[in-house]
Amino acid sequence: LTDQFAEVITKGDESGNGMIIRLRLPSGLEIIGLPTKNFYGGHWDLGPTWNWLVLADRPFLVDTGRYGQGKPLSDMLAAVGVSPSDLDFVLISHGHEDHDGGLAEFLDLGSTMVRAHRLYDMLIRVHPDIAPPGDKNTFPAKCWHCVMPESFYSKNCLEYHRRLPQIKVTPVGDGVTPISNGFQTYHLPGHSPDCLAVMAGNEALLVGDIILPDISPWPTFKALYDHVAEIISSEYPVSQAVFGLGAYLRTLKKLLQIAEQQPNMIILPAHRLYYRDQWNIPDLKTRVRELLDHHVERCAAILEILNQGPQTPMEIAQQHFDEDLLKGFGSMMAANEMISHLEFLEEADDVKALDDGRYERTGDERFETKIHTLQPDY
Numbered sequence: 001l002t003d004q005f006a007e008v009i010t011k012g013d014e015s016g017n018g019m020i021i022r023l024r025l026p027s028g029l030e031i032i033g034l035p036t037k038n039f040y041g042g043h044w045d046l047g048p049t050w051n052w053l054v055l056a057d058r059p060f061l062v063d064t065g066r067y068g069q070g071k072p073l074s075d076m077l078a079a080v081g082v083s084p085s086d087l088d089f090v091l092i093s094h095g096h097e098d099h100d101g102g103l104a105e106f107l108d109l110g111s112t113m114v115r116a117h118r119l120y121d122m123l124i125r126v127h128p129d130i131a132p133p134g135d136k137n138t139f140p141a142k143c144w145h146c147v148m149p150e151s152f153y154s155k156n157c158l159e160y161h162r163r164l165p166q167i168k169v170t171p172v173g174d175g176v177t178p179i180s181n182g183f184q185t186y187h188l189p190g191h192s193p194d195c196l197a198v199m200a201g202n203e204a205l206l207v208g209d210i211i212l213p214d215i216s217p218w219p220t221f222k223a224l225y226d227h228v229a230e231i232i233s234s235e236y237p238v239s240q241a242v243f244g245l246g247a248y249l250r251t252l253k254k255l256l257q258i259a260e261q262q263p264n265m266i267i268l269p270a271h272r273l274y275y276r277d278q279w280n281i282p283d284l285k286t287r288v289r290e291l292l293d294h295h296v297e298r299c300a301a302i303l304e305i306l307n308q309g310p311q312t313p314m315e316i317a318q319q320h321f322d323e324d325l326l327k328g329f330g331s332m333m334a335a336n337e338m339i340s341h342l343e344f345l346e347e348a349d350d351v352k353a354l355d356d357g358r359y360e361r362t363g364d365e366r367f368e369t370k371i372h373t374l375q376p377d378y
């Protein structure tokens with residue numbers, strides 16, 4: 001990578017923290033990679049969040065890192081001669097805290113316009129009337145069912161929750177939306193309902209967490225829809241259009257279409273581009289195929305585990321994942337990952353949910369055909 005089109009402006013550590021890189025695309029467009037620190041503990045380390053500065057006629061920034069990273073990010077911008085007030089807008093790739101955590105602080109430094117998918121605009125608001133009771137009552141809707149435990153959010157997220165709902169967003173729509181001359185977004189839900197990828201010319205695709213090298217992005221699950229249905233159902237009446245493994249797999253199919261049209265496009269992901277002293281430059285088509293295979297294998301593994309009889313998502317997770325990944329709140333994340341797949345298997349009629357929270361096999365095995373025949377658009 002570095003020899004061909006990227007210049008390392010600042011050398012960072014072995015995970016890419018503190019690194020600044022400059023890419024020069026064939027058209028002359030420059031994109032600067034600005035990874036900010038991101039650590040949640042345990043063995044689910046994503047590595048830093050790669051925020052991207054696109055030096056269009058009027059530059060724009062994609063993502064702002066975690067809470068507390070707004071100022072470090074603006075310092076990195078200053079190192080390449082750009083200040084927050086120079087930006088046309090800041091675009092948030094999706095509503096996870098490692099991408100919009102630094103937003104409020106960043107706006108304080110002089111940037112004004114925020115763009116994000118319309119679901120993001122809806123879900124960062126507070127709705128005390130339908131929020132869960134207790135301390136989550138004043139949280140943005142997207143944070144009501146976060147898997148992080150109280151010990152984490154009470155220490156890390158309170159100010160984030162307080163500031164976020166007040167931010168004005170210029171919403172981006174579904175499908176393909178032009179956002180600037182030569183740039184468009186694709187709404188590609190699944191990892192989060194509001195995921196956007198940004199296409200720069202036909203040269204680069206900034207994918208956020210939609211696909212990552214090295215690690216498989218976790219899919220949402222359909223049950224999350226029910227918690228926010230009152231907020232979004234008039235415009236998104238069907239849960240599986242924006243939530244769950246099915247939505248994520250359709251997004252992968254859409255990316256395959258894009259890869260066919262633009263086989264030489266550079267993919268710029270939000271994590272793991274550089275990790276353990278190595279560059280991981282994904283080829284879109286190859287990586288999407290790997291991820292599709294990964295989910296086929298995971299569904300197969302779950303059915304295999306269920307051959308022993310009905311089990312809960314947590315019981316399945318404990319058999320499926322390595323012990324390291326199950327430590328601390330890792331077990332919740334692992335169980336959630338199982339729920340996405342169990343919902344999909346249930347849609348395929350391969351498993352049945354029992355009243356006691358366990359799942360059992362139906363004896364059928366239709367998931368693989370279902371995955372292969374899924375269409376890119378819902």
Ligand SMILES: [Zn+2]
Nearest residue numbers: 094096191209
């Ligand atoms: Zn994410």
Ligand SMILES: [Zn+2]
Nearest residue numbers: 096098209270
């Ligand atoms: Zn992320």
